[in-house]
Amino acid sequence: MSRTEALAGLPAAPNSRRLIPAALSRAAGAILAALLLPLLVATASAADIQPGTYMFVLDRTMARVVVPGQKGNLAADMNFQLGELTFDKGGMIVNARADIDTGSVSTKNASSVSTLKGRYGFDSSRYPFARFESTTGSVQGDRVVMTGLLTIKDVTRPVELTGTLLRSNPRRVVMRLEGMIDRTAFGITAGRPVYGKDAKIILRIVALRERGGRMRQG
Known part of the structure; x- marks a missing residue:
């Protein structure tokens, strides 16, 4: 061939x-x-936030506490009773405060719920809510930083929360914040020593600007 x-x-x-x-x-x-x-892709920015007071949308806002343990983490969710953020020009947070309903605590384990509501947990019957009040705060770009005072079981300690502005427009803000605390400093010793003394606080906040944009101070 x-x-x-x-x-x-x-x-x-x-x-x-x-x-x-x-x-x-x-x-x-x-x-x-x-x-x-x-x-x-739309990005969130402090430039989109109008001055005024934004009230938490309670059914879309959540607080989570995560405690590391020897056999895994324990995550507990709680609802907010109330909350508000007040912004000045340039993304400055002039006031932020929130009450968390300790009686609403929930986990995947029913026995853990009763423990967390009990004397060595949040002691919900005596202390029905935990409170955060800001001292300073700002949004720069999509970065959020807040410092303030956290009160649990009548014990107050400073805390820093940092996170991300997820969405923003002149009437609505959505953000995710995190912070670390020593839970034993607040008298929450349940689960020791199987679970650690440090706990991570995770907040997802959805808030709407009040009509008229009025601002509240302190």
């Missing part, structure tokens, strides 16, 4: 003139998508 006859039995080679424009087209499309994506 001649070389010509052998080659005649092979499939035809791809047309390189067609492949090159197709490859260039795909590459150009990928580059264009990478350039446009940041413009299409």
Whole structure:
């Protein structure tokens, strides 16, 4: 069989003139998508926050306490009784306060709930809520920082909360904050020494601006 006859039995080679424009087209499309994506994704920013008082949307706002243990973490969720954030110009937080309903504590383990509500937990029957009151706070870009005083079981300690502004517009803010506390400093010793003394506080806050944008001080 001649070389010509052998080659005649092979499939035809791809047309390189067609492949090159197709490859260039795909590459150009990928580059264009990478350039446009940041413009299409809405980002939260302090510039979107109008001065005024924003009240917590209670059924969409949550507090979680996570305590590390020898066999895993214990996570407990609680509801807010009330909460508000007051912003000045430039994303400054001039006032923030919130009450957390300790009697609403819930976990995946029913026995843990009764323990957390009991004497060595939050002692909910005697101390029905925990309170946070800010001393300073600001939003810069999408970064949120707040310092304040946390009161649990009539014990008050300083705490710092940091996190991210997830969404913002002139009437609504959504943010996620975290902070660390020594729970034993508040008399919460349940589960020791199986569970550690440090606890992470995680807050998801959804708040709406009051009509008229009035501001509350302190």
